[in-house]
Amino acid sequence: MAEVHLRLPASEGEVRKLRAGETVYLTGTLFTARDEAHLRALEWKREGKELPVRFTEGALYHCGPIMKQEGDRWKIVAAGPTTSGRMNSLEPRFLEQIGARLIIGKGGMSKGVGEAMKKFGAAYLAFTGGAAVLAARRVKEVRGVHWLDLGMPEAIWVLDVEEFGPLTVGMDASGGSLFEDVARQIERNTVEAKRRLGLS
Amino acid sequence: MAEIPDRLIEDTVVELLRLAVTKLPEDVEKALRRIFEEERSSAARMQMTAILENLKLAEETSTPLCQDTGIHVFFVKLGAPAGDIEKTIRRGVERATREVPLRPNAVHPVTRKNPGNNLGVHMPYVYYEPGEGGYLEITVMPKGAGSENMSQMAMLTPSAGEKGVKEFALNTILRAGSNPCPPIMVGMGIGGSADICMGLAKKALLRPIGSHNPDPEMARLERELFDALNGIGIGPMGLGGQNTLLSFNIEHAFCHTASHPVAINIQCWAARRATARLYPDGRVEYLTHKVRVATGGGQGTANGTAGKAAGKKEGN
Numbered sequence: 001m002a003e004v005h006l007r008l009p010a011s012e013g014e015v016r017k018l019r020a021g022e023t024v025y026l027t028g029t030l031f032t033a034r035d036e037a038h039l040r041a042l043e044w045k046r047e048g049k050e051l052p053v054r055f056t057e058g059a060l061y062h063c064g065p066i067m068k069q070e071g072d073r074w075k076i077v078a079a080g081p082t083t084s085g086r087m088n089s090l091e092p093r094f095l096e097q098i099g100a101r102l103i104i105g106k107g108g109m110s111k112g113v114g115e116a117m118k119k120f121g122a123a124y125l126a127f128t129g130g131a132a133v134l135a136a137r138r139v140k141e142v143r144g145v146h147w148l149d150l151g152m153p154e155a156i157w158v159l160d161v162e163e164f165g166p167l168t169v170g171m172d173a174s175g176g177s178l179f180e181d182v183a184r185q186i187e188r189n190t191v192e193a194k195r196r197l198g199l200s
Numbered sequence: 201m202a203e204i205p206d207r208l209i210e211d212t213v214v215e216l217l218r219l220a221v222t223k224l225p226e227d228v229e230k231a232l233r234r235i236f237e238e239e240r241s242s243a244a245r246m247q248m249t250a251i252l253e254n255l256k257l258a259e260e261t262s263t264p265l266c267q268d269t270g271i272h273v274f275f276v277k278l279g280a281p282a283g284d285i286e287k288t289i290r291r292g293v294e295r296a297t298r299e300v301p302l303r304p305n306a307v308h309p310v311t312r313k314n315p316g317n318n319l320g321v322h323m324p325y326v327y328y329e330p331g332e333g334g335y336l337e338i339t340v341m342p343k344g345a346g347s348e349n350m351s352q353m354a355m356l357t358p359s360a361g362e363k364g365v366k367e368f369a370l371n372t373i374l375r376a377g378s379n380p381c382p383p384i385m386v387g388m389g390i391g392g393s394a395d396i397c398m399g400l401a402k403k404a405l406l407r408p409i410g411s412h413n414p415d416p417e418m419a420r421l422e423r424e425l426f427d428a429l430n431g432i433g434i435g436p437m438g439l440g441g442q443n444t445l446l447s448f449n450i451e452h453a454f455c456h457t458a459s460h461p462v463a464i465n466i467q468c469w470a471a472r473r474a475t476a477r478l479y480p481d482g483r484v485e486y487l488t489h490k491v492r493v494a495t496g497g498g499q500g501t502a503n504g505t506a507g508k509a510a511g512k513k514e515g516n
Contacts, residue, residue, distance in 0.1 A: 186432055196427065
């Protein structure tokens with residue numbers, strides 16, 4: 001499989017070229033956002049308020065890091081991905097109204113999100129869940145934080161990263177999905193599991 | 201018998217949390233290495249390589265291996281007199297949150313407000329049970345939400361029998377899919393009442409990988425479910441592979457003749473747990489981790505405990 005090194009922000013053309021299964025490394029800015037930041041971003045958009053960051057200028061990272069404050073600087077401690085599936089119901093609207101070219105997370109996202117990614121030209125990149133020290137090592141600078149009132153895990157952290165990865169293209173902008181390939185294999189294996197358990 | 205000093209309990213709680221979040225118990229690491237050796241697909245091997253590399257970095261730098269350091273559930277066996285344990289544990293959690301550091305995860309369940317120190321109503325949560333042997337045993341299991349959110353419970357009808365248990369297990373693992381960070385430990389509770397059953401499922405996760413339920417029928421069921429579900433194909437991080445499970449542990453209780461409760465609590469590959477025994481003379485033995493120098497205010501806590509901690513086995 002091909003290995004792709006992208007500089008952020010990635011263009012729509014670059015993102016549409018990515019294929020499920022490819023390995024990607026990113027250099028540029030990541031914006032963390034989980035449940036609460038998604039909710040507030042959509043609410044502010046609806047109310048016509050300007051958001052503190054432009055997600056299209058980097059990549060959206062489903063992550064709630066551990067940060068340590070040293071003087072007036074923030075130091076990153078651990079920053080692995082969170083379960084992306086929790087944002088399934090919010091992400092299509094996010095892609096449409098706010099926009100993001102690349103979403104980094106773990107566990108994959110729903111068919112609905114896949115459809116929105118196809119429509120708006122976005123891809124989903126999977127990072128190893130729990131590999132938080134590995135991820136933090138690729139963060140060169142913590143540029144800032146917004147909405148810290150939501151709590152450390154739910155705030156928007158602005159992270160400058162270098163060669164962030166290895167990321168696996170889990171869902172591409174053409175409808176390709178590694179998770180759906182695996183789901184088909186699981187379906188076949190389930191027949192055998194049921195037989196072994198005496199359930200068929 | 202002299203009371204175990206509060207300060208020693210507090211220091212041990214901090215140390216247990218630090219150990220748990222920065223280094224996995226030996227049985228878990230061993231199982232992860234075996235899976236790395238077995239996996240053939242490039243996707244699965246890449247995930248396992250990242251997992252093992254991350255473990256190494258976390259240990260070397262004494263950094264939490266996963267950013268989700270969980271909410272703090274303690275299991276305490278009261279085999280020696282101690283003061284207000286709950287208050288002391290709270291102090292330990294608050295300190296560990298700053299010192300390790302841990303991620304402040306505990307929020308109000310409705311307003312979602314985060315006080316920032318992992319303290320709140322009933323949080324940390326402590327399970328108590330009577331103990332013996334003249335020591336206080338404290339276990340902590342910092343467990344992330346990705347796996348906890350995949351928990352399931354069912355009040356089956358007695359007529360569903362063993363088949364019902366197996367169907368429930370299969371459906372729960374399929375539904376969890378890639379979300380709980382596989383390869384996972386599965387903890388299953390069978391019997392009791394609804395509350396007892398889920399408690400047993402959680403306690404099953406405290407048992408080391410490779411151990412079995414002493415009841416031969418339950419041990420057989422553990423093996424059958426492990427063998428059938430490990431090869432389901434979800435694989436490391438849900439990207440496909442030969443291994444989905446680290447273990448399948450069952451704990452059971454007798455139940456009402458009209459009830460058939462069954463519950464599953466899932467633990468991610470970062471199956472963190474740490475246990476220590478505290479003695480009134482100030483000694484601390486760590487059962488899950490090798491500790492070079494133990495912390496604590498009591499005498500004899502340094503050096504002398506290291507050898508014991510290294511060789512001690514859990515579950516006895």
